[in-house]
Amino acid sequence: MESETSSLSDPIDSRLGHRLKHLRQMQRLTLDGLAERAGVSRAMISRIERGEASPTAQLLNRLCAALDTTLSRFFAQEDGAGDPLSRREAQRLWRDPATGYLRRSVSPERTGSPVDIIEVEFPAHGRVVFDPHVFDGGTTQHVWVLQGAMRLTSGDVTCDLQAGDCLFMRLDDGQIFENPHAEPARYAVILHRREG
Structure with a gap:
């Protein structure tokens, strides 16, 4: 079970961090600005953006709310053309x-x-x-x-x-x-x- 968890979460940590940083920068928010809006420490946000920490669902939901988005929109890929089929x-x-x-x-x-x-x-x-x-x-x-x-x-x-x-x-x-x-x-x- 532990290896399954690692294989599911480890590769996504850097993608989550990149996505969080992208959304923060698109809104022209500093780390301090997002920390204040979300009620999450600047250090934790920085660690997530660098892929060094795995955010919990509750923490990620707070960050999404502060960025005016939902978990679904957060996880959605934004680049490329849409495909009507999801395998x-x-x-x-x-x-x-x-x-x-x-x-x-x-x-x-x-x-x-x-x-x-x-x-x-x-x-x-x-x-x-x-x-x-x-x-x-x-x-x-x-x-x-x-x-x-x-x-x-x-x-x-x-x-x-x-x-x-x-x-x-x-x-x-x-x-x-x-x-x-x-x-x-x-x-x-x-x-x-x-x-x-």
């Missing part, structure tokens, strides 16, 4: 170093679609808290449990979901994803971005 073997993978959850970007990239589809394998007893995305109040998501069970909190509402259940949530509410069970869960997230 499984080419889909981007990322493993959260804190919980071990595995995120797969399923949607074809650079198609102009306002919809992103993500598949997540969530480990037993895992928990991730995502702060509200105030800047992006129009983005919504459906979480569809494919296997196992999850407990999701959106704003003040908590729901226990079983395989086949689907929950609608808004990103500006903030969410808690947790699997209090002894078995891993698998679910799809379908994000819809507001146009215009």
